[in-house]
Amino acid sequence: MDHLQELLESDNKGEIIYARLANSLMNGLLLPNERLKIRDLAEKMGTSVTPVRDAVLRLVQDGALIMPSPRDIRVRSLTLTEYLEIRSIRLELEGMIAAKAALLATPDDIRQLEDMLAHNETALGNADAQTGLELNQSFHFELCRIAQMPILTSILHQLWIKIGPLIAQSYSKGGRHMIDYHYLVVRSIKEKDPQAAKIAIQTDLLSGGSVMLQLKIDETSP
Incomplete structure (x- = not known):
């Protein structure tokens, strides 16, 4: 060689x-x-x-x-300020992706999202947090694939390597907050409603992120 x-x-x-x-x-x-x-x-x-x-x-x-x-x-353990900044960026970028996905999704794409939800529901029922975490991440990046926005996906990847450990730290406490709005995202995509899809994914980030936010607030409390 x-x-x-x-x-x-x-x-x-x-x-x-x-x-x-x-x-x-x-x-x-x-x-x-x-x-x-x-x-x-x-x-x-x-x-x-x-x-x-x-x-x-x-x-x-x-x-x-x-x-x-x-x-x-x-x-790295994110500070409260860092978490809020990443959340704000994700709200904008993932909102864009969900809206674009609603316009481009094929029936096969929708079936893939629905399969992920079904598997995630099983993981939730089995209290299998690790599988749930992996499916949650896969769901968000499946929207990226459907939206056909590779540059934006690369930016999100850099955010997720920072936020992923915090999501894992909080996931089990989030319960149904971590999955419920995914159903609304899929429904909005099936209806080809980009504005509804954008609002649904943003609501998902805020709802599921409430546990992360509280964790960071508690860490900063005297």
């Missing part, structure tokens, strides 16, 4: 590890303030420490992880 091929494979491995860690943040497998060890991650992923360290440093630059020292790497 020549040097160029080694570099290409090394870069590709780094991208794969970055994507896996980002997905873990988005899907709630990592919680706020959780400590990460590069060597443990490398062993778990079956790779050397170098691409893992590179991926971790990228996530520190992204604002999803913090590294007070080389031996202290943690999942």
Whole structure:
């Protein structure tokens, strides 16, 4: 193997590890303030420490992880102000996506959304928070796929790697607030009503986010 091929494979491995860690943040497998060890991650992923360290440093630059020292790497815990800013951005961007999805969704797209809701309902009934978290994230990004807005989706991805751990921390306490408005989103899309779809997803973010908001308020209380 020549040097160029080694570099290409090394870069590709780094991208794969970055994507896996980002997905873990988005899907709630990592919680706020959780400590990460590069060597443990490398062993778990079956790779050397170098691409893992590179991926971790990228996530520190992204604002999803913090590294007070080389031996202290943690999942970032958002402040109340940061949470409110991310929520405000999501309200606008995900509202745009839901409205566009209402105009572009095919019958197959709608069936996919309905299947996600059915599986999420099962997860809720089984008190399976992890599956519910993954389905919640999948639902929101399925709307992105349907809306055919890849640049906006990339922006949302950067927000979700920051907000995912907080959603996971709060999800079980949210109960039906985390799923109920998804039904209204799907109904609005079936009716091809972009304004209703926009309002439904924004209401979902506010309703489901109430637990996160209270958690952040409690953390700042004396």
